[in-house]
Amino acid sequence: xxxxxxxxxxxxxxxxxxxxxxxxxxxxxxxxxxxxxxxxxxxxxxxxxxxxxxxxxxxxxxxxxxxxxxxxxxxxxxxxxxxxxxxxxxxxxxxxxxxxxxxxxxxxxxxxxxxxxxxxxxxxxxxxxxxxxxxxxxxxxxxxxxxxxxxxxxxxxxxxxxxxxxxxxxxxxxxxxxxxxxxxxxxxxxxxxxxxxxxxxxxxxxxxxxxxxxxxxxxxxxxxxxxxxxxxxxxxxxxxxxxxxxxxxxxxxxxxxxxxxxxxxxxxxxxxxxxxxxxxxxxxxxxxxxxxxxxxxxxxxxxxxxxxxxxxxxxxxxxxxxxxxxxxxxxxxxxxxxx
Amino acid sequence: xxxxxxxxxxxxxxxxxxxxxxxxxxxxxxxxxxxxxxxxxxxxxxxxxxxxxxxxxxxxxxxxxxxxxxxxxxxxxxxxxxxxxxxxxxxxxxxxxxxxxxxxxxxxxxxxxxxxxxxxxxxxxxxxxxxxxxxxxxxxxxxxxxxxxxxxxxxxxxxxxxxxxxxxxxxxxxxxxxxxxxxxxxxxxxxxxxxxxxxxxxxxxxxxxxxxxxxxxxxxxxxxxxxxxxxxxxxxxxxxxxxxxxxxxxxxxxxxxxxxxxxxxxxxxxxxxxxxxxxxxxxxxxxxxxxxxxxxxxxxxxxxxxxxxxxxxxxxxxxxxxxxxxxxxxxxxxxxxxxxxxx
Numbered sequence: 001x002x003x004x005x006x007x008x009x010x011x012x013x014x015x016x017x018x019x020x021x022x023x024x025x026x027x028x029x030x031x032x033x034x035x036x037x038x039x040x041x042x043x044x045x046x047x048x049x050x051x052x053x054x055x056x057x058x059x060x061x062x063x064x065x066x067x068x069x070x071x072x073x074x075x076x077x078x079x080x081x082x083x084x085x086x087x088x089x090x091x092x093x094x095x096x097x098x099x100x101x102x103x104x105x106x107x108x109x110x111x112x113x114x115x116x117x118x119x120x121x122x123x124x125x126x127x128x129x130x131x132x133x134x135x136x137x138x139x140x141x142x143x144x145x146x147x148x149x150x151x152x153x154x155x156x157x158x159x160x161x162x163x164x165x166x167x168x169x170x171x172x173x174x175x176x177x178x179x180x181x182x183x184x185x186x187x188x189x190x191x192x193x194x195x196x197x198x199x200x201x202x203x204x205x206x207x208x209x210x211x212x213x214x215x216x217x218x219x220x221x222x223x224x225x226x227x228x229x230x231x232x233x234x235x236x237x238x239x240x241x242x243x244x245x246x247x248x249x250x251x252x253x254x255x256x257x258x259x260x261x262x263x264x265x266x267x268x269x270x271x272x273x274x275x276x277x278x279x280x281x282x283x284x285x286x287x288x289x290x291x292x293x294x295x296x297x298x299x300x301x302x303x304x305x306x307x308x309x310x311x312x313x314x315x316x317x318x319x320x321x322x323x324x325x326x327x328x329x330x331x332x333x334x335x336x337x338x339x
Numbered sequence: 340x341x342x343x344x345x346x347x348x349x350x351x352x353x354x355x356x357x358x359x360x361x362x363x364x365x366x367x368x369x370x371x372x373x374x375x376x377x378x379x380x381x382x383x384x385x386x387x388x389x390x391x392x393x394x395x396x397x398x399x400x401x402x403x404x405x406x407x408x409x410x411x412x413x414x415x416x417x418x419x420x421x422x423x424x425x426x427x428x429x430x431x432x433x434x435x436x437x438x439x440x441x442x443x444x445x446x447x448x449x450x451x452x453x454x455x456x457x458x459x460x461x462x463x464x465x466x467x468x469x470x471x472x473x474x475x476x477x478x479x480x481x482x483x484x485x486x487x488x489x490x491x492x493x494x495x496x497x498x499x500x501x502x503x504x505x506x507x508x509x510x511x512x513x514x515x516x517x518x519x520x521x522x523x524x525x526x527x528x529x530x531x532x533x534x535x536x537x538x539x540x541x542x543x544x545x546x547x548x549x550x551x552x553x554x555x556x557x558x559x560x561x562x563x564x565x566x567x568x569x570x571x572x573x574x575x576x577x578x579x580x581x582x583x584x585x586x587x588x589x590x591x592x593x594x595x596x597x598x599x600x601x602x603x604x605x606x607x608x609x610x611x612x613x614x615x616x617x618x619x620x621x622x623x624x625x626x627x628x629x630x631x632x633x634x635x636x637x638x639x640x641x642x643x644x645x646x647x648x649x650x651x652x653x654x655x656x657x658x659x660x661x662x663x664x665x666x667x668x669x670x671x672x673x674x675x676x677x678x679x680x681x682x
Contacts (some may be wrong), residue, residue, distance in 0.1 A: 062489050186642045215642035219591040220584040229636030232382045233367055260375045277493045
């Protein structure tokens with residue numbers, strides 16, 4: 001027992017010393033500063049006398065196919081555009097992302113990009129970046145901070161996606177019919193705004209209405225289960241399915257087939273995201289439209305970084321370039337899909 | 340009368356019937372069953388199909404809980420087994436590509452391996468069951484993602500897709516095939532528990548591990564076996580879940596299903612401290628949980644209210660199951676008995 005206590009106290013002392021040392025380092029950014037994801041990178045020379053754009057990017061981590069595509073796009077665009085990119089994988093933890101941002105500040109990068117894993121708790125570290133004169137660019141997710149703490153947000157307009165989905169549905173149904181809605185995870189901004197956008201646009205089409213709306217948690221399994229229940233509660237009444245993401249639509253397609261109906265023909269399918277599997281379904285004639293939510297933000301992101309370095313004005317919200325893909329062209333489009 | 344209400348399976352069964360009666364009045368078309376493409380079609384049939392994975396997990400979980408343990412890794416094992424099976428069916432692993440039989444065997448083996456690992460940690464290394472299985476719960480999804488390289492595997496265009504889809508969503512003699520899997524597994528496990536010494540040892544182990552060991556029961560070996568069975572059940576459930584959606588979704592397949600499995604066991608009136616157990620009651624518990632989900636969809640409950648509604652229903656059910664609650668509230672009046680009959 002005594003030995004245990006001794007070991008514990010030694011451990012505590014060591015931790016405190018290390019903690020102090022870390023604090024000291026943060027207070028003096030000019031120190032060696034090599035505890036970041038890329039310790040070999042020289043810290044000072046990168047800042048001056050070098051025209052090459054140096055960007056630090058703090059990614060959330062591996063999370064979904066969508067995010068993998070975004071990571072791929074950023075790495076790829078950096079190579080193509082000749083940007084010196086310092087990339088950090090946060091492994092879904094805010095503390096890792098904050099650590100990465102601090103180390104980018106120490107290394108004196110030109111711009112810091114971050115896809116915040118959560119909305120809150122960023123004020124302190126963004127302030128540190130601002131004090132060091134490094135602009136922050138938020139990518140695909142917002143952070144709950146005041147406007148002056150970040151330079152620009154690049155991301156999708158979920159409300160617009162919902163509106164576009166509604167317009168496409170109206171086109172497919174000739175402005176008339178009953179729609180069921182598969183919502184995303186309750187409380188997720190993507191789900192809330194996609195619902196809002198669709199509902200707003202729906203007011204323009206008096207003969208179309210949503211007869212049932214339920215959450216499918218953005219997953220295929222739940223999308224199928226909910227659709228099975230919808231088909232039984234409203235037999236023969238459903239003309240269209242609006243799903244907040246492609247995966248739920250894919251689940252719904254299975255449910256519709258099991259019910260002996262033809263998805264894409266008897267019941268029209270409109271969803272959002274644009275993953276490869278929905279293109280395969282469109283080629284097979286089982287889905288109608290997907291409204292893209294583009295993860296390939298790399299080129300736009302580095303363009304903004306370049307503008308910021310050159311001191312140009314950038315808009316506060318750069319909307320990502322997104323398309324609408326329909327069944328008719330799916331066979332061609334699928335060849336260019338990266339994710 | 341008392342004999343019936345104190346029977347373990349009475350309360351879950353009563354709750355299930357109450358739910359069905361409620362649906363008969365309030366849920367549109369809930370009981371409508373028609374024939375479609377030569378099989379039965381309706382909400383009740385969906386419940387039989389969708390409750391299959393949960394029923395399998397609750398069988399395994401009942402055995403584990405009977406030993407006084409718990410297995411919270413089953414959700415991750417579901418993801419691993421689905422990932423392996425779909426990767427092989429889709430021909431992504433480079434070995435046994437597109438082989439239906441190999442997909443099933445390897446998926447089941449993965450479940451057995453996971454179960455053995457849990458059993459080893461609990462029985463031999465003597466780690467507390469919650470902690471021991473927490474390890475695989477955390478690591479398991481990572482393993483599954485490594486297998487699928489972090490992507491959702493879709494098997495829509497694979498050559499053996501139809502056969503694989505049949506397991507989780509096909510129909511046999513008019514009923515969901517998955518339901519027959521549950522019946523078969525249930526029968527085998529019941530024989531194991533009721534007709535062999537194993538069941539007796541299991542009960543004795545959960546009631547008093549020390550005296551069981553002193554009377555010569557190989558406690559470690561029994562624990563190893565029950566965790567292995569639980570892993571195997573999880574891998575079958577993983578096959579059914581991935582089959583039903585024609586794909587392996589490592590992030591979401593079986594997410595939080597371990598909680599539903601524990602809930603099914605609890606609704607079945609089994610003591611979570613171990614000891615006496617009743618597998619049929621757990622299965623009725625699973626049936627109740629799935630029926631509740633389907634009911635919520637059929638009624639069109641707003642998504643924000645679902646979790647709360649489920650919690651209230653389960654709370655009420657648990658209160659009725661508690662002897663001391665019943666005695667306190669309905670003491671002497673005899674009214675509760677009538678109430679229960681009417682239900």
